[in-house]
Amino acid sequence: MEQRSLYTILENAPLAQDVFRLRLLGDAGWIKRPGQFVNIALAGKYLRRPISVCDWDGDVLTLIYKVVGSGTEQMSRMAPGEKLDLLTGLGNGFDAAPARGKKIALAGGGVGVPPLYGLARVLSRAGESVCCVLGFRSHADVFYEHEFRALGCDVRIVTDDGSCGAKGFVTDVLKSLDYDYYFACGPQPMLRAVHALGKEGQLSFEERMGCGFGACMGCTCKTLTGYKRICVDGPVLLSGEVRFDA
């Protein structure tokens, strides 16, 4: 259920190149699954900024975002103690149930990595063993490698230029792994490549949104099961329904 609430910034600090971690004090009780998102209002900006939830604990919400435009740049200059107006309760999130007892791989690219952290926590608490392949552009962009390790995950880092971990794409490492269920979040070309490996899994998509709650049809994509709005029918879609040819 969507709600509009004010959150207080506890921390808003750089984590990697142009990447910030935002810890917010406020209601986290709305979260049903990892992979859901919030839509953040910013002073002087007409539309809200959709950002996925990285983690949550009690009344603290952790978001990780990348500065990509003037809105996120403005957000990066906000200080602890300042308030943020969030629309919460958005998106379907990852369903951990179908992965139970399977050999699970998480595939993340860039700012697609954060929602996989909350998922990794849920999975490892449930006793699942998780292998993560996290892709970044270069060493300066890498974040949360140790946080994933601390959850007990087997973590492989991949960078475009090989400055950290393996050189190449997420799928270069992923296809060498023994897994039978995956969760992926990252840029469209990465999702397409992960999907093309043919295993069963769930993919979280990103799209420019108008509202974030299903009213405007701004983020609709074609799937094998009909038109889906990334904001309310997603952002997580099943590997069996996505199509990249449309």
Next chain:
Amino acid sequence: MPDLSVRLGTLELKNPVIPASGTFGFGYEMARFYDLDLLGAISLKGTTLHERYGNPTPRIAECREGLLNAIGLQNPGVHAVIEHEIPRLRQVYHGPVIANISGFALEEYVETAALFDACPDVDLLEINISCPNVKHGGMAFGTQPEAAREVTEAVKRACKKPVYMKLSPNVTDIAAIACACKEGGADGLVLINTLLGMVIDPRTGRPVVSTGAAGFSGPAVKPVAVRMVYQVYAATGLPVIGVGGVATADDVIEMMSAGASAVQVGAQNLVDPWACRNIIEELPHKMQKYGIEALSDIVGRAHRA
């Protein structure tokens, strides 16, 4: 108690606030935000004869005090709307329903409108001759007086329900188009649809929205809408539904003063899903503040010296 009720011809609304087409889906999904029976009416997502996917994404871009959209009339087609969408809306909403109709040829407008005309759950037909986001059709019918008159006449001939023509602001003389619709027999007018705009990403140097140009709406367009409502009210005397940049109760009062009998709220629903409810709750306080006893008294008062 201030009187919020207004009239659109013979149709009575408990208040003038209507979510605009395309910003509220087919309504029923918005019932999770508030009781939809608070609304004056609901204007449904733009509907065509056949199902449409719409334009490729990105369909949305932001700009100062507004946004651009190029959805491209995504909808399941008139038959599915009548069989599935409207019944679902009726489970959670009991007030007046406005069907918003688009087409790519005269015959399509007429066939779609006639189907809605025969649907007992529809109270008013809003004929969209102003969609800027589709090729061949849409706005083409709303930018030439003769074409606007022909569509109006053809739809009127096929329908018994009130026919309101939704006009495009992308014209040099809005009053001429409005008068042509009146000549064609329109019962009322809805204006404005979105302004044609463009946003270019400074990093890539390319338009953000897949179609390049797209429909601009939001608070920034309100003065254009108010001016056009003012002109059209003076030129035709027809009931007008004012739409464009309305976000507050003050905006509703301003739009009605220009000549609107009712008001639609569009873009604001996307940034605040409770926008219509908040405006309706705010209206009595503003009326009291300005000494307005009945909202219907202020329609067109800007024209009275």
